[in-house]
Amino acid sequence: MYSEKVMDHFENPRNVGEIENPSGVGTVGNAKCGDIMRMYLDIDENHVIKDVKFKTFGCGAAVATSSMATELVKGKTVEEALKVTNKAVMDALDGLPPVKVHCSLLAEESIHAALWDYAEKKGLTIEGLKKPKSDIHEDEEEEEEY
Amino acid sequence: MYSEKVMDHFENPRNVGEIENPSGVGTVGNAKCGDIMRMYLDIDENHVIKDVKFKTFGCGAAVATSSMATELVKGKTVEEALKVTNKAVMDALDGLPPVKVHCSLLAEESIHAALWDYAEKKGLTIEGLKKPKSDIHEDEEEEEEY
Amino acid sequence: MNKLIYLDNAATTKTDPRVVEEMLPYFSEKFGNPSSIYSFAAANKEVETKQRDRIAKSLGAKSNEIYFTAGGSESDNWALKATAEAYKEKGNHIITTKIEHHAILHSADYLEKHGIEVTYLDVDEYGLIDLDELENAIRPTTILISIMFANNEIGTIEPIKEIGEIAKKHNILFHTDAVQAYGHVPIHVDEMNIDMLSASGHKFNGPKGIGFLYIRKGVKIRSFIHGGAQERKRRAGTENVPGIVGMGAAAKLAEDSMAERAKQESDLRDYLINRVLKEIPYSRLNGHPTKRLPNNANFCFRFIEGEGMLIRLDMKGICASSGSACTSGSLDPSHVLLAIGLPHEIAHGSLRLTLGEDTTKEDIDYVVDNLKEIVKGIREMSPLYED
Amino acid sequence: MNKLIYLDNAATTKTDPRVVEEMLPYFSEKFGNPSSIYSFAAANKEVETKQRDRIAKSLGAKSNEIYFTAGGSESDNWALKATAEAYKEKGNHIITTKIEHHAILHSADYLEKHGIEVTYLDVDEYGLIDLDELENAIRPTTILISIMFANNEIGTIEPIKEIGEIAKKHNILFHTDAVQAYGHVPIHVDEMNIDMLSASGHKFNGPKGIGFLYIRKGVKIRSFIHGGAQERKRRAGTENVPGIVGMGAAAKLAEDSMAERAKQESDLRDYLINRVLKEIPYSRLNGHPTKRLPNNANFCFRFIEGEGMLIRLDMKGICASSGSACTSGSLDPSHVLLAIGLPHEIAHGSLRLTLGEDTTKEDIDYVVDNLKEIVKGIREMSPLYED
C-alpha cells in the first residue's frame, strides 16, 4: 500500500533523535489514531535551520513523513520552512494512501509547532505562522461517498 | 432421485395401452401437478382381473406407479385388487421421494375408479369401495417442518 | 452412459479450464487475506483490483462500482432489500415483472411483508414487458425499477435501453438482473442507464459461489451482509480470492469471444428451433423469435409432461431442463410460462435447451432425433393424446 | 524476500492441497447444478449430502441441520437478523458481548435501528463474560443469546457449555460464532446446548467463500437470502459445489487431526509466549493464559504502534497482524482490547500471532529474535519512551 519512497524512509528514517537545547521543539498528536510526533529544531542567527531531529510514535506513514519533513526543512530559512506543506511532503514521498493523509499533516504541524516555540522563545513574530493546535486532524468524515 | 425399480418401470412400462370394451375404466387426476392417469380393466365372471392397461400423462413416478399397479392387480380378484394400496405400490418400487408420494395415490385411486365403474355397470356393490374423487391429492402442506 | 450432451448452460456452465488455471495458485500458495497489511497478502488486493477492472471494463463501468458477492441470488437480494431500506424516505414502491427469477420475486415478497408495495408488470406472449405499462405504473413513491435483462427460462431479452430511459426520465433507480445476460450479450451501464446490475460467475464459465453487484457511484445503498470493512465497507466477509480471480478471468474470456460465440450459438439455436418446430407435431417455441439469448431454445410439446421427457433424454445422455433448476422439486408449472399465457397443462410440457461454446451441429442432430422418438413414445402413453 | 513465516492463521489459512485435490473435479468435469434432474448433475446432490454428513458428524448434529452459506459473515448475519424476524412475536431483545466480531456487532447495530434492543455484555481482563451478568441480562422479551465460541483477536474461549445451560434453562435460543473455534477445538451442539453455530471454511484450511450455519431442528428461522429452493428452501443460490466439497474435506481433516494439532500448536504457542514475556520488556499477554485457542498468542508492547511493527516484521518475511484483518484500514484501536480494559495507546501496540500446522520451533525462534530488535528500534524512535 505504500510507495517505495515511503518504505525507504520508514525503513531508514533520516534524522531520528533529539537535539539538546534546541531552538524550538514542537509536539503534536492525533487523538483519533493516537499517534504523536515531536520535532526538534536548531536554528542559527540567520534564521536558517541548521539541524532537525524527530521522534515519532505512529504508523509507517507517520515515520516516513517525519523523516521526509526533516530532510525538506534542513538548511532552509524559517520562512522557507513554513512553506513545506503536508502536500509537499506527500509529493516528495510519491504519495500516500487516502487514509494516511492525516499522518502527513502531523509532519507539517509539528514543524510549525517547533517554529512557534522558537518564535516565542525569541520574542519574534513569524509572518503566516499561527499558534499550532495540539490535536491535528483533517475534517475527515467517515468515508461515505458512494 | 428414483430407485432402480422406478427407473425400470419408467423406461419399460408394463401394460401401456387401452382395452376395447373394458369391464371398467377409471380416470383420475391431480389438479395441482396437472397429471392424469387412466386405468382399463378386463374382469371375468369370477371377478378376476384378466387384463389391465393404463395411460398416464405424468411424471416418472406416475408412469412407474401406474405400471407397477397394473402388475400388482393383474390376476387378482376384485376384492384382492382393492387391497393394493399406494403404499404397496411404493414398496414394490423400493420407495419414492417424499414429493412423489402423491403420484402413487393416483395409481391406487385410478384402480379404484375403474373398479367403481365396473361395479356401477354391473350393478354390484363391492365392499369397502368408495366413490372415487376425480382430483386426488394428499393433504400436503408446503413442507415447513424445520 | 458414455455420451454426454450438456444443453443446460442456463442452469450452470462448466468452469473453463483456463479459468481454473488462473484460480489455482490462490488456494494453497497465494492464500493471504487481501485485507492484511503484509506484502504476501496485500498482493492479493491488487489481484482483486485487476479483476474488478476487467469486469468494470466489460460493462463500461468504473472499477470501484463493482462489488463482489457470493452469486446472483445475493446480488438480487442486496439490490432490492438495501434499496428499499436506503430510499424509504423517498418512497415505498417498487416495480418489477411477473417473470423475474425467484431471487427477485421472493425478495419482493419479503419486502411486501415489510411495508413495500410492489407492482408486477405483465408480459406479452413473447415475454416482453410493455413500456407504456411500465411508465403508467410509476408513482411519486416509486424508488426502484427492477427488470431482468434476459429471462432464464425462455431467453427473452427485455428492452433494457428503453427501460433505462424511462427510469432516468422519472429519476428512479434501475436495477437489472443480468445473471443470464452478462457475458453473453453486450451490456453498457451508461448507454443503458443501468444503476445496479446483478451477475453470477457460474453462468459464464466462471466458478460457482461468486458473483457481483454493479452499483453506480452515487447510489446510496448500504450493506446487506454487515461486518468487516471489505468491499469499501459495503459487503462484509473475507474475500473469496480464488472465486474473484476465476470470475475475472471468465469475464475477460467471455468478453473477448462474445461476438463469435453469439454468432455460433445463435446459428445452432436457430437450426435446432427450425428442426424441432418442423419435425415434432404440436410443438411451439416459447420466448421471442429474435429478441432472445443466443444460446436459449425453449419449447412446449402438447400432451407431454416435462419430467418424463427429461428422464428419457437423460437416458440418452442429454442434459436438459424444464423450468429452472432451482425450482425443480416443485410441482408448480413455471411462473414464466403461465405469465406468457400458456395454460397449465401445456406449461407442464416445456423443454429448455441452452447451448454452450462446445455445442456442435452433431449434438443438435442427435438431440432432435432422440427427442422426436421420446415425444412420440410419451404421447402414446398419454390419455390426453389421440392421433 | 525468500523467507515466509505465516503466523496469521486467524485471518485466513492455506487451503490444504488435499482439499484442493478433492475440489478440482467439480470445476470443469462434474460441474452440474445439483438441483438439476439428470444424473450427471444429480450426482452432485449426493456429493453435497456427503459433505453435510461429514460436518454434521463433527458437531454431533444431524445432516439436515447444516446449511451452506458463503462464509462466517453471512452465517452471522443470517442467525441474528432472521431470528429477530422470526421470533418478533416472542420479543425484541438480544444479548451478545462487546468482543464479538463485527459481523455480529454490525448486524446488531442494524437490528437496533429496527426496533431490536441489544445488551452487550462486558468481559473481564481476560475477555471472559460473567455468567451471572448474562443471567441477569435476560428479560422476558429475550429471544437470542449470541456469544462467540472463541475470540478472533485474543483467542479467549468463552464458557460455552455454561452459557448453553443458561439459555436452555430460560428457553432462549443460543447462537455461537464459532468461526475461530470450529475445526480447532471440540464442539458438540447437544452437550453444549447450541441452537445455531456459524463457521467459515477458510479458517480451518478449507477454501474461502464458503461457510455454514448449523440450525437446530425446530428453530424456525427463515431465509436470509431469498430465491430458489436450495438448502431446504432456506438459502437460495446455486450451490457452490467445489466450495462445499472443499469445506467438507477440510472439516474431515481438521477433525481427524485435531487432538494432535492442538497439542503441537499449544506447546509452540506457550513457548512463544514465554520467550516474548521474558525477553521483551513492557510486554503483556492479552487473553486468557489457558482458556485460549491452541494457536493464538496476542501481545501488547508499550510505546509501540502496531502498524510500524507489522511492516518491519513483514520486511523480515513474517506475516502477523494487529487487530483483525477486516478492520485494517481503520484507525480505531481494537474494540476487543478496549473491552478488556487496555488504554487507547497500549491497545495500539498489539500483535497477534496465530500458528498453523506447519509452524516450527525454528519459526518461533526466528520471530522472537527479530521481534526483540524491532520493538527496540521502534521504541528508540518513540517520543513516549525513555529508557
Ligand SMILES: Cc1ncc(COP(=O)(O)O)c(C=O)c1O
Ligand atoms: C469470529 C469471527 N466471526 C466471523 C468472521 C467472518 O468470517 P468471514 O470473513 O469468513 O465471513 C471471522 C473472520 O473474519 C471471525 O474471526
Ligand SMILES: Cc1ncc(COP(=O)(O)O)c(C=O)c1O
Ligand atoms: C435470472 C437469474 N437470476 C438470478 C439467478 C441466481 O443466481 P445464483 O443461483 O448464481 O445465485 C439465476 C440463476 O440461478 C438466474 O437465472
Ligand code: FES
Ligand atoms: S495513522 Fe496516525 S499518524 Fe498515521
Ligand code: FES
Ligand atoms: S408429479 Fe404429478 S403425478 Fe407425479
